[in-house]
Every structure is written in structure tokens, then in C-alpha cells.
Amino acid sequence: MPDKLYPEVIPSSSHAMRCQDLSPNTLKVLKTLISHNYKAYAVGGCVRDKLMGQDPKDFDVVTNATPEQIKACFRNCRLIGRRFRLAHITFGREIIEVATFRGHHKEEEDQSETKPEITDDPIDSTRRKLSPREQKYSAKIKADKKSKTSQDGQLLRDNIFGSIEEDAARRDFTFNAMYFDVSDESILDFANGMTAIKERQIEMIGPSDIRFREDPVRMIRAIRFAAKLNMKLPDSLSKSIKENAHLLANIPAARLFEETNKLLLSGYGVVTFESLVKHKLLAQLFPLLADLLSDENSKEYQLVLRMLKNTDNRINNDQRITPAFLYATFLWYPMEEKTQALMFESSMPMHDALNLASADIMFRQSRRIMIPKRFSIPVREMWTLQLRLQKRQGKRCLQLITHPRFRAAYDFLLLRGQTEGGELLEIAQWWTDFQKIPDNEKQKWVAALPNKSPRRRRKRKPKT
Incomplete structure (x- = not known):
């Protein structure tokens, strides 16, 4: 170089x-x-x-x-x-x-030869004797x-x-x-x-191998620029990224949150995602998804792809987006798999298993990408609301539609329904129609639903 x-x-x-x-x-x-x-x-x-x-x-x-x-x-x-x-x-x-x-x-011993004005004390020590606090600050700056x-x-x-x-x-x-x-x-x-x-x-x-070792984030910046600016990655640079992908593990998780947002929430998410998979970088950012995204025809791959297409459209139409929806989608199937495992191993109710699985998946992902609470909490709420949206019983529908996270949870349910089809898509379509009808007719819709969980008979108190 x-x-x-x-x-x-x-x-x-x-x-x-x-x-x-x-x-x-x-x-x-x-x-x-x-x-x-x-x-x-x-x-x-x-x-x-x-x-x-x-x-x-x-x-x-x-x-x-x-x-x-x-x-x-x-x-x-x-x-x-x-x-x-x-x-x-x-x-x-x-x-x-x-x-x-x-x-x-350069080597530490050579640093004294850098420009004189750069190495001056931030506090002018020639005017007076420094206090202990100023000496500590000056030493820290040096x-x-x-x-x-x-x-x-x-x-x-x-x-x-x-x-x-x-x-x-x-x-x-x-x-x-x-x-x-x-x-x-x-x-x-x-x-x-x-x-x-x-x-x-x-x-x-300079040589890409050296520059990537200096700062591995340069690899995902190269992917981002190629997608955003419609530029080509030379074969030699593409090969170097694949060979050095493992170096991303050295980057602090907090820094990767901002970089991931720039990657996938800039209006070029689909192209960027496919390039991340190709260059073996996605497994470094989302290790829980590494095995699930090996097949392009799998529901895991298609759910993420569908979400990114919708997100790109929203960005290009100046509509609001949130990183919470991105992480809810990327981590849904690992969380669902963990929930099923807890229910099988511990005979745990689904709601409790989902809460435990959500906490575990978010913790494990945050070791790679530090997701702030202002986004991780909405992610878990969206996941929890999936159960409530699928039940549609009694007055819960009327209460649920006023929930602050309803719209995000509904959008996620619709995304899942479009990916998986079947009963899930029917339920998502029901919620689509339910939001359009007048408020005075909503009660009739709810009453017309089949009651899948019959009321439990109360035990009579023994007569005294």
C-alpha cells in the first residue's frame, strides 16, 4: 500500500x-x-x-x-x-x-516523529502547573x-x-x-x-487482504456500495471477501447494528441480501440463520426475501420503516424452532415457551449484532401477538385491533401467510377484511367466528 x-x-x-x-x-x-x-x-x-x-x-x-x-x-x-x-x-x-x-x-517509538502540532498537549502545560485531574485528562488524550x-x-x-x-x-x-x-x-x-x-x-x-484485516467492515461496505450504486465487484475483490468473511467476528456487536441497518434498510435490500449470502457474510451477521438459508426455495429464505422486497418498496415510496420488522423476520424461524423444542422437552405451554425462546434468541443474536431495547422489545411484542392474531376469539379481536403494535404484527402475519399459505393465509385475509368493515359491524364478524376453545364449566362450591 x-x-x-x-x-x-x-x-x-x-x-x-x-x-x-x-x-x-x-x-x-x-x-x-x-x-x-x-x-x-x-x-x-x-x-x-x-x-x-x-x-x-x-x-x-x-x-x-x-x-x-x-x-x-x-x-x-x-x-x-x-x-x-x-x-x-x-x-x-x-x-x-x-x-x-x-x-x-507506525511503531510506537516512531510516533514522536509525527507533526509537532499534533502531539502538543491539549492543555497548555507551559502556562501553569497542571492539576491532578488535568494531568489525567492530558495523559488520556496522549x-x-x-x-x-x-x-x-x-x-x-x-x-x-x-x-x-x-x-x-x-x-x-x-x-x-x-x-x-x-x-x-x-x-x-x-x-x-x-x-x-x-x-x-x-x-x-491497496491490497484487499490487508485492508480487510485492518477493518473487516470494509467488506460489507463493498457489498453495500455495489448494490446501492449499481457497481461491479471485480472477481479478485469478490474472492478476497469470501476468504476474509470470518474476520467480521472481530467487530463489536454495537457497531454492526448500524452497519446492518445501512446494508438492508437503504432501498436495495434484496440485491444486498443475495450478495451477502453469495459472499458468506450473512452467516457472520446472522449465525442462527446460517443453516436455514442454504436452500433458496425454503420458507425461511422466501420469508426474508419477501420482507426485503416490501421494505425496498416502502423506502422507495418514502414510507416509514423500522429495524424491528427486519429483525423480527430474520429471527422468526429460529425462534419458532426454539419454541417447539421447549414445548417438546418440557411440556411447556406455548405462550410460556414462546416468551423463553424469544428471550434466548434475542440474547444470542445480540452477541453478534447488538439490537437496542427500543427495537428488541417491539420484536418480541410482534412475535407474541402472532398467537393472539391466530386465535381470534371473543372480544379479544376488538381489543387487539387497538394494540399499539397491532399494525406491525398484522403486517408480519400477512407476510407469513403469503409465504406459508394454507390456514395462516386465510387468517391473515380475515384480518385484512376485518379492518375495512365499519366499527358497528365488527361485533357481528367476531360472533360469527367458530369457537375453538369451549368455555370451561365452573366447579360448584360444596354446600356447607
């Missing part, structure tokens, strides 16, 4: 991107940093998407200012992260992420600036800062190493990103 890359300067007359393509707050951040005599550029996705004819949504900024220097320029700035130290500048709900140019991670790798070569901490030429060499794909300069609206293309865009081919900067 090259230590530095040098740019081809593409003037504004040769490309379509302009300052107004950036969000107003991104433009404000860039101009503020430049006014403080720092270099600053918009980089990555916003440049790539605009050049490919799409509307940019995420705006990232890079600069030669250190995180502490960035914070000094903005009141509304906070520093985050230990693995990669970043500045978040907040404008209401919009957050502009600003990163310092990355340098190459420690965070060092790089650290695992035995597999994965970067655990990477706060070595450098020049823009080094930063470009550290980026993952060639089309992400393009920097937009707001001062003259030119683009600095460091790795022939324009060529990759024209040929619609994903090219990695």
Missing part, C-alpha cells in the same frame, strides 16, 4: 459538483475552518454520490486541524471516539462529522493518539494524524478518495476515483 497518493486536480468546469450541493451547515463548517487558516474539504460519500447523479445525504469534512483545534473553532462541538477520534458539530438535529487527516500507523492493532492486523485505535496525501492513501475505495475544495469548487482525485465511477467498478486502495 502506498504511503502517499498525489492528486489530479479536476477543475469545476470538468465536473458537476458545486458548493450549493453541500448542506448549508456543512458549507458553514468548511468556511469557518478555512477562515481559521486550516485546510478543509468535503470528502467521501457526498462527492461520490453527486458525481454519480444522486443527491448527497451524508456530508463528511476532513481537515488538518486536530480535534482539539476543531473544538476551539466551534461552540457547538464535542469530541467523540477512542478508536477514531472525531469532532461532531451539531446544528439542531444535523451533525457534521469532522475528521483530522489520518497518517500511517494515549488515544497512538495506534494499536490486534494480532489479526485489525486497527483497534488509530489516532495518528498526517497530511492529506497520507489521508487519501488510508481511505478504503478509490471513489472515496476525492476531496471537494469549496474555495474554487475543484476536486482533488487521489486514486483515479473518476475512472472507477465512469467504469462503475469498485476498486480498493
Whole structure:
């Protein structure tokens, strides 16, 4: 991998991107940093998407200012992260992420030779003696600036800062190493990103095996970009992903939640899912499904595929979606299998077995992808409501239709019915029709249902 890359300067007359393509707050951040005599550029996705004819949504900024220097320029700035130290500048709900140019991670003894302004104390120790609290903070910041790798070569901490030429060499794909300069609206293309865009081919900067070991998430980013941007994965890159798929096990479960959402909830879920299966990455994200999705004609595979088609349609029609529905679908059959096993082994009632199975499946999946409670609780509620939707007895129907999770649970029941057919599809169709009739006729529909669980006769109390 090259230590530095040098740019081809593409003037504004040769490309379509302009300052107004950036969000107003991104433009404000860039101009503020430049006014403080720092270099600053918009980089990555916003440049790539605009050049490919799409509307940019995420705006990232890079600069030669250190995180502490960035914070000094903005009141509304906070520093985050230990693995990669970043500045978040907040404008209401919009957050502009600003990163310092990355340098190459070297041996610890060589790090003293990096740029002097980067290694300065965040607290000026020449003015006065530091308090114990300030000494502890200063030592922590210094420690965070060092790089650290695992035995597999994965970067655990990477706060070595450098020049823009080094930063470009550290980026993952060639089309992400393009920097937009707001001062003259030119683009600095460091790795022939324009060529990759024209040929619609994903090219990695440096040897793919090394880059995947540094950060295995780059594999699923490659899959996502190929699906989202309709680009090709070269055979060599595709082979490398299959060979290194196991490295995803090293990624923290919390980080994989956000990455999985980007993968499957961006309007290209079907294409992405099929590519994940092909490249052996799905088994790393959903190990409980590894065996169930081996057959494309199986109900497990078809349920997931049907859900992703519906989700893609909703996203492309600007309709609301939730990650809870995604995880409820992916994990339904493992949960159902676990429920049946508990009922068989312990003679447990179905409702109790389902609750225990739900807790167990969610716990096991969260060891791979950490699902926050705001989504895991709705998943379990959707699963529990499947039993109630299938019974349809007495006044329960009238009560159930007002449940906060009814609509999501009904949509899931309909999805299952369309996949499995038979009685389940008939019940789902009944609920479809039941929602359309006037409220004053709903009671008649409920009364017309066959009573499958006869009332138990009460035992008379013995006479005294």
C-alpha cells in the first residue's frame, strides 16, 4: 500500500459538483475552518454520490486541524471516539462529522516523529502547573493518539494524524478518495476515483487482504456500495471477501447494528441480501440463520426475501420503516424452532415457551449484532401477538385491533401467510377484511367466528 497518493486536480468546469450541493451547515463548517487558516474539504460519500447523479445525504469534512483545534473553532462541538477520534458539530438535529487527516500507523517509538502540532498537549502545560485531574485528562488524550492493532492486523485505535496525501492513501475505495475544495469548487482525485465511477467498478486502495484485516467492515461496505450504486465487484475483490468473511467476528456487536441497518434498510435490500449470502457474510451477521438459508426455495429464505422486497418498496415510496420488522423476520424461524423444542422437552405451554425462546434468541443474536431495547422489545411484542392474531376469539379481536403494535404484527402475519399459505393465509385475509368493515359491524364478524376453545364449566362450591 502506498504511503502517499498525489492528486489530479479536476477543475469545476470538468465536473458537476458545486458548493450549493453541500448542506448549508456543512458549507458553514468548511468556511469557518478555512477562515481559521486550516485546510478543509468535503470528502467521501457526498462527492461520490453527486458525481454519480444522486443527491448527497451524508456530508463528511476532513481537515488538518486536530480535534482539539476543531473544538476551539466551534461552540457547538464535542469530541467523540477512542478508536477514531472525531469532532461532531451539531446544528439542531444535523451533525457534521469532522475528521483530522489520518497518517500511517507506525511503531510506537516512531510516533514522536509525527507533526509537532499534533502531539502538543491539549492543555497548555507551559502556562501553569497542571492539576491532578488535568494531568489525567492530558495523559488520556496522549494515549488515544497512538495506534494499536490486534494480532489479526485489525486497527483497534488509530489516532495518528498526517497530511492529506497520507489521508487519501488510508481511505478504503478509490471513489472515496476525492476531496471537494469549496474555495474554487475543484476536486482533488487521489486514486483515479473518476475512472472507477465512469467504469462503475469498485476498486480498493491497496491490497484487499490487508485492508480487510485492518477493518473487516470494509467488506460489507463493498457489498453495500455495489448494490446501492449499481457497481461491479471485480472477481479478485469478490474472492478476497469470501476468504476474509470470518474476520467480521472481530467487530463489536454495537457497531454492526448500524452497519446492518445501512446494508438492508437503504432501498436495495434484496440485491444486498443475495450478495451477502453469495459472499458468506450473512452467516457472520446472522449465525442462527446460517443453516436455514442454504436452500433458496425454503420458507425461511422466501420469508426474508419477501420482507426485503416490501421494505425496498416502502423506502422507495418514502414510507416509514423500522429495524424491528427486519429483525423480527430474520429471527422468526429460529425462534419458532426454539419454541417447539421447549414445548417438546418440557411440556411447556406455548405462550410460556414462546416468551423463553424469544428471550434466548434475542440474547444470542445480540452477541453478534447488538439490537437496542427500543427495537428488541417491539420484536418480541410482534412475535407474541402472532398467537393472539391466530386465535381470534371473543372480544379479544376488538381489543387487539387497538394494540399499539397491532399494525406491525398484522403486517408480519400477512407476510407469513403469503409465504406459508394454507390456514395462516386465510387468517391473515380475515384480518385484512376485518379492518375495512365499519366499527358497528365488527361485533357481528367476531360472533360469527367458530369457537375453538369451549368455555370451561365452573366447579360448584360444596354446600356447607
